[in-house]
Amino acid sequence: MPVTIYDVAREAGVSMATVSRVVNGNPNVKPLTRKKVLAAIERLGYRPNAVARGLASKKTTTVGVIIPDISSLFFSELARGIEDIATMYKYNIILCNSDQRMEKELQLINTLLEKQVDGLLFLGAEIKEDHLQALTSTSVPTVLAATRDADNVLPSVSIDHFQAAYDATEALVSRGHKRIAMIAGPANDPLAGLMRYEGYKKALKDAGIELDEELIATGNYFYESGLSTTKAFLALKNPPTAIFAANDEMAIGAIHAIQDSGLNVPGDIEVIGHDNIRLVEMVRPRLTSVVQPMYDIGAVAMRLLTKYMNNENVEEHVVLLPHRIEYRESTKPEQA
Amino acid sequence: MPVTIYDVAREAGVSMATVSRVVNGNPNVKPLTRKKVLAAIERLGYRPNAVARGLASKKTTTVGVIIPDISSLFFSELARGIEDIATMYKYNIILCNSDQRMEKELQLINTLLEKQVDGLLFLGAEIKEDHLQALTSTSVPTVLAATRDADNVLPSVSIDHFQAAYDATEALVSRGHKRIAMIAGPANDPLAGLMRYEGYKKALKDAGIELDEELIATGNYFYESGLSTTKAFLALKNPPTAIFAANDEMAIGAIHAIQDSGLNVPGDIEVIGHDNIRLVEMVRPRLTSVVQPMYDIGAVAMRLLTKYMNNENVEEHVVLLPHRIEYRESTKPEQA
DNA sequence: TTGGTTTTCATAAGCGTTTTCATAAATATA
DNA sequence: TATATTTATGAAAACGCTTATGAAAACCAA
Numbered sequence: 001m002p003v004t005i006y007d008v009a010r011e012a013g014v015s016m017a018t019v020s021r022v023v024n025g026n027p028n029v030k031p032l033t034r035k036k037v038l039a040a041i042e043r044l045g046y047r048p049n050a051v052a053r054g055l056a057s058k059k060t061t062t063v064g065v066i067i068p069d070i071s072s073l074f075f076s077e078l079a080r081g082i083e084d085i086a087t088m089y090k091y092n093i094i095l096c097n098s099d100q101r102m103e104k105e106l107q108l109i110n111t112l113l114e115k116q117v118d119g120l121l122f123l124g125a126e127i128k129e130d131h132l133q134a135l136t137s138t139s140v141p142t143v144l145a146a147t148r149d150a151d152n153v154l155p156s157v158s159i160d161h162f163q164a165a166y167d168a169t170e171a172l173v174s175r176g177h178k179r180i181a182m183i184a185g186p187a188n189d190p191l192a193g194l195m196r197y198e199g200y201k202k203a204l205k206d207a208g209i210e211l212d213e214e215l216i217a218t219g220n221y222f223y224e225s226g227l228s229t230t231k232a233f234l235a236l237k238n239p240p241t242a243i244f245a246a247n248d249e250m251a252i253g254a255i256h257a258i259q260d261s262g263l264n265v266p267g268d269i270e271v272i273g274h275d276n277i278r279l280v281e282m283v284r285p286r287l288t289s290v291v292q293p294m295y296d297i298g299a300v301a302m303r304l305l306t307k308y309m310n311n312e313n314v315e316e317h318v319v320l321l322p323h324r325i326e327y328r329e330s331t332k333p334e335q336a
Numbered sequence: 337m338p339v340t341i342y343d344v345a346r347e348a349g350v351s352m353a354t355v356s357r358v359v360n361g362n363p364n365v366k367p368l369t370r371k372k373v374l375a376a377i378e379r380l381g382y383r384p385n386a387v388a389r390g391l392a393s394k395k396t397t398t399v400g401v402i403i404p405d406i407s408s409l410f411f412s413e414l415a416r417g418i419e420d421i422a423t424m425y426k427y428n429i430i431l432c433n434s435d436q437r438m439e440k441e442l443q444l445i446n447t448l449l450e451k452q453v454d455g456l457l458f459l460g461a462e463i464k465e466d467h468l469q470a471l472t473s474t475s476v477p478t479v480l481a482a483t484r485d486a487d488n489v490l491p492s493v494s495i496d497h498f499q500a501a502y503d504a505t506e507a508l509v510s511r512g513h514k515r516i517a518m519i520a521g522p523a524n525d526p527l528a529g530l531m532r533y534e535g536y537k538k539a540l541k542d543a544g545i546e547l548d549e550e551l552i553a554t555g556n557y558f559y560e561s562g563l564s565t566t567k568a569f570l571a572l573k574n575p576p577t578a579i580f581a582a583n584d585e586m587a588i589g590a591i592h593a594i595q596d597s598g599l600n601v602p603g604d605i606e607v608i609g610h611d612n613i614r615l616v617e618m619v620r621p622r623l624t625s626v627v628q629p630m631y632d633i634g635a636v637a638m639r640l641l642t643k644y645m646n647n648e649n650v651e652e653h654v655v656l657l658p659h660r661i662e663y664r665e666s667t668k669p670e671q672a
Numbered sequence: 673t674t675g676g677t678t679t680t681c682a683t684a685a686g687c688g689t690t691t692t693c694a695t696a697a698a699t700a701t702a
Numbered sequence: 703t704a705t706a707t708t709t710a711t712g713a714a715a716a717c718g719c720t721t722a723t724g725a726a727a728a729c730c731a732a
Contacts, residue, residue: 052688
């Protein structure tokens with residue numbers, strides 16, 4: 001029923017091949033012919049069928065994006081970066097939520113490959129052997145965003161989580177704190193979970209501060225867990241004087257727990273978060289946070305992927321974006 | 337290079353048709369044959385080509401989603417609802433950001449139709465004649481989510497914005513307020529902007545309160561605009577005693593502006609927001625807000641779309657989901 | 673057995689493009 | 703003018719699958 005390239009060809013009095021050339025901007029078409037074809041297209045309201053094109057050309061101008069949870073402030077910002085660059089390079093995005101469940105992740109990889117995506121963007125936490133297996137056994141280029149496989153087999157774009165956490169802790173140390181608590185992420189999250197914890201430990205060690213197990217809690221990145229873990233900290237006989245949370249939501253939970261107990265931030269306890277999501281500006285006091293450039297990670301990852309899809313040369317397949325600390329009112333000015 | 341259905345057929349000693357039947361779960365295959373085919377598939381690592389299938393079957397099991405901005409807390413929650421239901425019905429999502437720019441919206445509609453999506457979900461603010469034109473001139477079913485066209489031509493899922501705003505204002509009235517300010521949305525946003533404003537006006541009128549232009553500000557839905565408009569309110573010789581903001585982010589901005597000026601919420605000024613995004617729990621005092629069930633809107637819209645795609649019967653093509661007010665600490669308990 | 677059903681499968685015709693490949697037309701070169 | 707190049711076009715073969723159509727096989731009742 002819909003009008004096809006064949007209809008246009010007949011209407012314009014040329015062959016399908018010529019119509020195809022016109023549609024695809026092939027220069028080898030006489031201007032007059034091009035005009036006739038364009039007129040026919042207009043007259044008939046022809047709309048090229050991208051599926052047929054995909055079959056014939058073996059390109060879909062579509063990339064698959066596997067993301068843990070699009071409703072998270074963190075990932076949705078990343079997704080926006082991905083989509084903007086994708087649009088710039090004329091790609092569309094098939095977006096899938098994985099909830100970090102490995103089984104689902106593997107299944108999604110498969111579905112997306114069935115759909116013949118030209119490339120794959122994988123966001124998640126842990127990259128296991130099965131992931132590597134699935135992602136490397138295809139010729140479809142893949143880039144990891146905001147994560148990294150242990151052996152740097154796959155191209156990836158992220159920040160140096162260890163160093164970022166080190167810097168955050170160090171900032172607290174340099175403010176004279178001895179009892180610095182950490183609300184860490186789950187240990188099965190090697191980067192945002194484990195690496196940040198390692199960075200924290202190293203910073204303490206370098207400062208000659210002994211690790212106190214009581215000051216380490218594990219959260220799940222949600223506000224609620226920041227609230228509850230901090231309540232527990234405050235109940236200690238010797239509570240912390242500073243808290244570093246592995247992400248901002250938990251940090252905000254920490255702030256509220258502190259305030260709810262009648263204490264002051266940063267007066268009594270200083271708090272520093274991680275990621276610098278938009279929320280940090282929407283709390284009082286506003287949250288000091290390690291800037292993780294989510295949008296840029298998405299954008300750079302997508303850009304990197306386009307290079308692989310075009311067989312362009314790539315110098316560095318593991319890119320670490322810079323991080324920094326954005327100081328706000330949840331920490332005191334550094335001592336002179 | 338990749339293995340095709342033909343390879344599987346040869347390997348299993350059957351015809352392509354039979355392989356196709358097995359892959360698609362057609363029951364008309366002898367168990368033994370099915371087993372042979374499955375074994376061959378396994379052995380060869382066959383992965384069906386969805387593009388070829390799409391061309392042959394004229395179904396892509398893909399739906400297009402046009403969304404203003406995925407990085408917004410509001411829309412990303414909606415998107416999650418859409419995606420979950422889509423997954424449930426075996427559809428994939430092509431996600432596109434429109435930034436509410438009409439030109440881009442129209443272009444995206446076109447692109448998605450080229451990609452032969454089985455259905456279209458459109459989220460945005462204003463539905464103009466051009467949108468209607470583009471969306472009704474195709475046989476691809478479309479559902480509007482979180483918005484509605486003026487004449488209810490297209491299927492849609494949303495809430496009754498007028499009534500919701502009425503209720504919110506009325507709640508403030510019933511608490512004895514006479515000077516109730518509103519931070520409205522842009523007037524070119526017919527539902528969340530205009531309708532909520534109308535609801536506010538009507539509630540005041542019904543309460544016999546005269547409209548004071550000074551107490552009406554227009555924001556852009558961002559935190560910053562809540563902050564600045566409220567600062568202006570506070571500078572009035574006769575400032576408001578209650579504020580209704582057209583969305584939560586602006587309401588939170590309002591709270592902080594009030595607190596920054598040394599006043600108390602809800603003691604001096606009560607604040608009520610709209611949408612009930614996750615943020616409302618992350619402020620002190622926690623924000624009273626009109627619940628707009630974003631996730632459900634997305635989910636219901638997607639479900640509705642599946643019905644159209646399957647030619648199922650649909651009783652009501654314009655669905656209004658219920659709203660309610662969730663009371664928290666930014667408002668005082670109702671007077672006895 | 674016979675004839676009628678029902679199952680099970682193979683053949684082959686699309687689906688709407690892109691992309692060789694070959695040829696015709698136009699232009700340049702000698 | 704004749705020949706060599708270049709440029710424009712068309713014919714037709716993929717691309718990998720679904721889906722009539724219809725034949726063969728298997729089953730059943732009489």
